[in-house]
Amino acid sequence: MPFKLFEVSKPIPERKEHTYVKHCGDPEDCLPKCNSKTIPGSMTERGCAFAGAKGVITGAIKDVAHIVHSPVGCTAYGYGTKRYPTTTDMPDGSQFPIKDFNIKYIIGTDLQESDVVFGGMKKLRQAILDTNKEFPFVSAIYLYATCTTGLIGDDLDAVAKEMEEELGKPIIAFNAPGFAGPTQSKGHTIGNNVLFSKLVGTTEPPATTPYDINLIGEYNIDGDLWLLKDYFKEIGINVLSTFTGDCCHDEIGWMHRAKLSVVRCQRSSTYIAKMIEDKYGIPYMKTDFFSTKYCAENLKTVARFFGLEDKADELIAKKMAEVGPELEFYRKKLAGKKAFIFSGGPKSYHLSVPLQEELDMDVTGVSSMFEHEDGFEKMKSRLDEGKLVIDDPNALELEELIEDYDIDLIMGGVKEKYFVHKLGIPCLLIHSYENGPYIGFEGFVNLARDMYTAIYNPVWNMLEFEETEEPDVPNVEEEAK
Ligand code: CFM
Numbered sequence: 065m066p067f068k069l070f071e072v073s074k075p076i077p078e079r080k081e082h083t084y085v086k087h088c089g090d091p092e093d094c095l096p097k098c099n100s101k102t103i104p105g106s107m108t109e110r111g112c113a114f115a116g117a118k119g120v121i122t123g124a125i126k127d128v129a130h131i132v133h134s135p136v137g138c139t140a141y142g143y144g145t146k147r148y149p150t151t152t153d154m155p156d157g158s159q160f161p162i163k164d165f166n167i168k169y170i171i172g173t174d175l176q177e178s179d180v181v182f183g184g185m186k187k188l189r190q191a192i193l194d195t196n197k198e199f200p201f202v203s204a205i206y207l208y209a210t211c212t213t214g215l216i217g218d219d220l221d222a223v224a225k226e227m228e229e230e231l232g233k234p235i236i237a238f239n240a241p242g243f244a245g246p247t248q249s250k251g252h253t254i255g256n257n258v259l260f261s262k263l264v265g266t267t268e269p270p271a272t273t274p275y276d277i278n279l280i281g282e283y284n285i286d287g288d289l290w291l292l293k294d295y296f297k298e299i300g301i302n303v304l305s306t307f308t309g310d311c312c313h314d315e316i317g318w319m320h321r322a323k324l325s326v327v328r329c330q331r332s333s334t335y336i337a338k339m340i341e342d343k344y345g346i347p348y349m350k351t352d353f354f355s356t357k358y359c360a361e362n363l364k365t366v367a368r369f370f371g372l373e374d375k376a377d378e379l380i381a382k383k384m385a386e387v388g389p390e391l392e393f394y395r396k397k398l399a400g401k402k403a404f405i406f407s408g409g410p411k412s413y414h415l416s417v418p419l420q421e422e423l424d425m426d427v428t429g430v431s432s433m434f435e436h437e438d439g440f441e442k443m444k445s446r447l448d449e450g451k452l453v454i455d456d457p458n459a460l461e462l463e464e465l466i467e468d469y470d471i472d473l474i475m476g477g478v479k480e481k482y483f484v485h486k487l488g489i490p491c492l493l494i495h496s497y498e499n500g501p502y503i504g505f506e507g508f509v510n511l512a513r514d515m516y517t518a519i520y521n522p523v524w525n526m527l528e529f530e531e532t533e534e535p536d537v538p539n540v541e542e543e544a545k
Contacts, residue, residue, distance in 0.1 A: 076103055079458075082097050082456060083455075085452055086444055086449060086450060088449050092441065095440045098437065098440055099249065099434065099435070102456065109457075110246075113243070114208060114240055114251060115141070115248045116240065116255065116434075117238045117251035117255040118208050119142065120146065120251065120252055120255070120283065121251070122255055122308065125206075125308050126312060128205065128206050128313050129170075129195045130142065130168065132172050132210060133191075134172060134213065135176075138211075138212075142208070146495070148285055149310070150168075150310045155314065155315060157270075160201070169202065171191055171195050173188055173191045175212055183217075183218060185219065185222075185223055188207065189223055192231070196231050202233075203312065204234035204235065205227075205235045206236050207224055207236065208238050209237070209238065209239045214243065221239070237258075240254040240255065247433060249434040253335055256333060259336065260335075260336050260339045260340070264316060264319050264320055269305075269318040269321055272321055275300055277296070277302070278304060278307060278319045278337070279303045279309075279326050279328060280325050280326065280327045280337050280348070281328040284306075284310045285497060285500060285501070286496065286500025286501050288309070288501040289310055290310070291507055292353060296366075299367050299379055301370060304322045305322060319340055320343075322346055323369075326366055327349065328351060330410060330439070331439055332410075334348075334350065354507075359503070359508070360380045364380070383505035383506075386505070387509045391423075391509055398519070399423070399424035400425070400426060402426045402427075402428045402472045403425050403474075404431075404465065404469070404474050404475070405431070406475065406476040407433075407494055407495065409439045416443070417446050422508070427447065427451065428469050429447070431453070431454035434456075459480070459483055462476075466489055467487075472490075473489070473490050473492060473515060474489060474490070474491040475492050476492075476493070476494065477496070490518035492515060497510075497514075
């Protein structure tokens with residue numbers, strides 16, 4: 065195995081199982097170990113289950129107040145959104161009364177030691193009353209358990225039920241304390257289950273058409289959703305509900321009225337699409353709109369369902385004529401550049417083939433924070449012989465990877481960006497994006513442009529590195545003696 069992953073520092077032997085070098089002859093189920101608890105001592109970049117529920121699934125819902133039942137840290141953590149912009153447009157044509165809509169309402173219960181000892185439900189009730197008084201215009205109030213309240217056993221469902229009756233406003237509890245699972249992925253599942261069981265089937269849309277879809281797992285990162293919505297509109301397809309980018313509380317309730325569910329992010333939200341299919345008989349399809357090739361293919365597949373393939377062809381031809389020449393420029397500039405993709409999971413397989421086939425880049429490997437076996441199968445199937453597939457890499461491993469594989473560009477998140485820059489390598493944000501949207505035809509040009517400007521930035525030629533000795537790793541056990 066050419067990949068000497070664990071030589072930077074003290075090795076963590078168990079990490080070996082989380083790394084796989086693709087050999088085409090290997091059986092299909094030969095994958096890195098994944099979706100398991102983080103190994104102690106490995107400085108993971110994962111998020112927790114609360115982050116998965118609030119940060120990913122519900123945080124983009126624009127007309128609700130989110131109460132995080134926690135000491136102040138989780139509230140502050142939950143306040144940072146994923147850069148999912150929203151409009152003030154409501155489905156009935158009205159406007160939500162608050163202008164600065166990109167700041168979603170988040171309220172904390174600021175638990176203290178006495179609340180931990182005597183219970184925090186009283187404080188939670190008060191927070192709901194205060195929220196209702198301060199923000200009477202929100203459509204619903206969502207409550208979040210965190211590690212602290214999960215451990216002390218506060219019953220959020222009971223408080224939600226009691227206060228919903230008292231206030232006459234929907235109050236929904238999400239019991240996804242940080243420790244509920246090994247990663248944020250567990251929070252996705254819980255978020256899907258709660259929204260499905262509590263909301264779907266409870267409201268009716270203002271109007272329906274024979275061409276209505278649910279666009280599921282599209283969170284409108286830097287405007288991705290708006291681009292896709294425009295494409296569908298041009299084809300003649302109506303997005304009845306979005307789960308959950310730029311969406312309203314009531315929209316979730318009428319997802320059972322769509323004709324088809326289109327699943328964009330397959331890790332975080334296939335769950336609800338499946339539950340809607342099982343209960344209401346609405347079929348779903350898993351899709352991929354990153355890059356011109358996938359976007360064209362998948363728009364056609366969705367359009368075909370409604371007999372609108374000709375319209376899709378027209379749109380694709382028009383878009384390709386628009387983006388083709390610029391993409392060709394970037395293809396020449398990016399050809400042969402080595403990229404490593406580190407996302408939560410899905411973006412690692414969405415982007416690997418487009419980078420290779422449409423931009424002639426060399427994808428050295430991919431990794432994921434929280435994917436499960438099915439996602440890793442897709443990642444592996446989209447890579448060539450000898451490429452790397454890594455579960456939950458830590459900073460030291462990424463550092464070694466950059467050095468050993470002579471990487472030109474890391475595609476990752478804010479946790480990696482600055483230490484990668486310190487190594488003299490560009491790092492492009494593919495979670496929240498640099499200058500998105502990145503989805504669809506125009507989005508792929510934006511991505512290519514950002515990769516080009518990152519790699520060709522003259523700053524990388526101005527850096528000088530001094531050779532330094534690797535410091536000895538202190539032996540904590542010895543010193544403690
Ligand atoms: Fe789905 Fe997403 Fe992703 Fe995700 Fe995420 Fe994300 Fe991601 Mo960051 S919902 S799984 S939990 S595609 S925030 S928009 S980029 S890790 S690969």
